[in-house]
Amino acid sequence: MKTQTTFLIAALLTASLQQTGNAGSPSPARDQTMQMETHAVATKASATGTVKVVDGAGGKITISHGPVAALNWPAMTMAFKATQAQMAAVHVGQKVDFEFLSKGMDGTLTRIGPAK
Ligand SMILES: [Cu+2]
Missing domain, CATH: 2.40.50.320 (Copper binding periplasmic protein CusF)
Known part of the structure; x- marks a missing residue:
């Protein structure tokens, strides 16, 4: 039970961090970043x-x-x-x-x- 709760908190923290990271970033810039990431791996x-x-x-x-x-x-x-x-x-x-x-x-x- 303790492990499950810890995991849930970690997941919530990760989700809120991701939202914070996206906040204020206009979508065209984000699209460009994703294209560059795709290019980097393939x-x-x-x-x-x-x-x-x-x-x-x-x-x-x-x-x-x-x-x-x-x-x-x-x-x-x-x-x-x-x-x-x-x-x-x-x-x-x-x-x-x-x-x-x-x-x-x-x-x-x-x-x-x-x-x-
Ligand atoms: Cu080879």
């Missing part, structure tokens, strides 16, 4: 690599890729979220050029095709 980048795994059930393609300067990434092997069409278009062992959206280490493919 970065578009491109790379070249070799397909290692096509995980149809998991909806992921694992790619051993070269360095990604735009994200300060070294070469590594990692899984990217992919659509059924993207997974159907590639095969294990294929060299690919691809573009993706990155949120931290979470990558979602936006384009993938044979390396030129």
Whole structure:
């Protein structure tokens, strides 16, 4: 019971702090801030690599890729979220050029095709 009450007070405090933070901030400025936050967490980048795994059930393609300067990434092997069409278009062992959206280490493919 004591834990529940503490949690409730914490939640109320958080809610009132958020309201205070928004007060006096005109909505256009707030919209701009939110766009910048969105931009900060989703970065578009491109790379070249070799397909290692096509995980149809998991909806992921694992790619051993070269360095990604735009994200300060070294070469590594990692899984990217992919659509059924993207997974159907590639095969294990294929060299690919691809573009993706990155949120931290979470990558979602936006384009993938044979390396030129
Ligand atoms: Cu990576």
